[in-house]
Amino acid sequence: MTRALVIVMDGVGVGHAPDAAAYGDEGANTLGQLTATATLSLPTLSSLGLDRILGHSGPAPRACWGRMRERSAGKDSTTGHWEIAGAILDEPFRVFDRFPSALLRAIEEEAGVQFIGNVPASGTAIIAEMGEEHVATGRPILYTSADSVLQIAAHEDVVPLDRLYATCAIARRHADAYRIGRVIARPFLGTRGAYARTPRRHDLGMAPPRTVLDALVEGGHAVVSVGKTADLFDGRGFTASHPTTSNEDGMRVTSELWRDMRTGFVFTNLVDFDQEYGHRRDVPGFGRALEAFDAWLGAFMPGVGPDDLLIVTADHGNDPTFRGTDHTREEVPLIVLDGDRREALGVRETFADVAATLARRFGVGDWITGRAFAG
Structure with a gap:
């Protein structure tokens, strides 16, 4: 044993x-x-x-x-x-400052969404900066970091978790061709000036x-x-x-x-x-x-x-x-x-x-x- x-x-x-x-x-x-x-x-x-x-x-x-x-x-x-x-x-995974427009279009068309963001950012900073726009428009926040990650943040009361996870699964399939190491769902809650990420993060490698x-x-x-x-x-x-x-x-x-x-x-x-x-x-x-x-x-x-x-x-x-x-x-x-x-x-x-x-x-x-x- x-x-x-x-x-x-x-x-x-x-x-x-x-x-x-x-x-x-x-x-x-x-x-x-x-x-x-x-x-x-x-x-x-x-x-x-x-x-x-x-x-x-x-x-x-x-x-x-x-x-x-x-x-x-x-x-x-x-x-x-x-x-x-x-x-x-x-060969290392690829990193991006901004993701190619062809990748974004492919994800958006299949998932039926439009993103805001597409910038390198800290996860806590990006929801503080763009959280209000996201809540007002319903458009998920897409961003990256110095790692090979494509992250999608959404307020749980605006984009239900199952829809966020499904969007990330679609993104994962398209990200393979760009050799992106991980797609990460980043749900958050709260109100303007007090947004906070929840523990329901989900990584797709x-x-x-x-x-x-x-x-x-x-x-x-x-x-x-x-x-x-x-x-x-x-x-x-x-x-x-x-x-x-x-x-x-x-x-x-x-x-x-x-x-x-x-x-x-x-x-x-x-x-x-x-x-x-x-x-x-x-x-x-x-x-x-x-x-x-x-x-x-x-x-x-x-x-x-x-x-x-x-x-x-x-x-x-x-x-x-x-x-x-x-x-x-x-x-x-x-x-x-x-x-x-x-x-x-x-x-x-x-x-x-x-x-x-x-x-x-x-x-x-x-x-x-x-x-x-x-x-």
């Missing part, structure tokens, strides 16, 4: 990658800057090797620890999660290439998504999915699934680090979220048995002290609970080492990319 859990702390990098300068990210260091800027209480992560990962001394960790470098081109959630699952991309998740399902194993993970894979490679509304909700669902699971794999994404604090450059909020995760992890760990595998990592960086509001090209932490093993795992050359490890643990054969760090 094999159980494994991978927790992705979305956006929690540990220092710029060797190729960060090519992305304009030399000097970024999400966790390093956070720990230097604020006094954080992270006793659980520290005891598991976080201090060593950040280059500090301290007591011997009670887990395996290391860092991972992304081999794929890009620095977004889809690319990072796909590589964790064993798919390495040579491109269909991924074959990943270790497919191999696990084909091998008869349960593969369960928590948070936005399944969305990033267009639902492929999962036997069940549990969308969540926050880090707290994601941690609660993970605990419940783990308690009831005898065998299988849980793939959890905790998005608030990135969505709520990294992009908004909220250093205190980011720190509080890390402390909350640390406390939860400490309480969760007694439920990890000697035959279980727990991996804590990230998909990219999002340094809230860095310039701009974009993701940052960083190495990510690697903390592994695997029985009594206590060793340094070094700097892994690809996130796909996680996929290779899962393939070995579940006995589905050697994975084509990556090197396993646990048996």
Whole structure:
């Protein structure tokens, strides 16, 4: 009976990658800057090797620890999660300042809508700026960011959720030809001057290439998504999915699934680090979220048995002290609970080492990319 859990702390990098300068990210260091800027209480992560990962001394960790470098081109959630699952991309997803008129016309004609916007913007800023026009006209707000995303925002009382989701599904089909990583539904509520996004966000990713998740399902194993993970894979490679509304909700669902699971794999994404604090450059909020995760992890760990595998990592960086509001090209932490093993795992050359490890643990054969760090 094999159980494994991978927790992705979305956006929690540990220092710029060797190729960060090519992305304009030399000097970024999400966790390093956070720990230097604020006094954080992270006793659980520290005891598991976080201090060593950040280059500090301290007591011997009670887990395996290391860092991972992304081999794929890009620095977004889809690319990072796909590589964790064993798919390495040579070509990055495309980013746009404005989407081509041909793409917009195709979506508008099929969905029977007309958009406003088509600009790069922060999600909270765009609804503050254009929310009143949207409510008055009923036209959804379309915008992008520094990532490869096409986002559509609409007030839930103006555009019902099912219609917003259907519009985004149409947009997803047309976005494939432009190699756009994600289409995201961004519902909001409120009144003029007080619009606020709701937790009913929905991501629609491109269909991924074959990943270790497919191999696990084909091998008869349960593969369960928590948070936005399944969305990033267009639902492929999962036997069940549990969308969540926050880090707290994601941690609660993970605990419940783990308690009831005898065998299988849980793939959890905790998005608030990135969505709520990294992009908004909220250093205190980011720190509080890390402390909350640390406390939860400490309480969760007694439920990890000697035959279980727990991996804590990230998909990219999002340094809230860095310039701009974009993701940052960083190495990510690697903390592994695997029985009594206590060793340094070094700097892994690809996130796909996680996929290779899962393939070995579940006995589905050697994975084509990556090197396993646990048996």
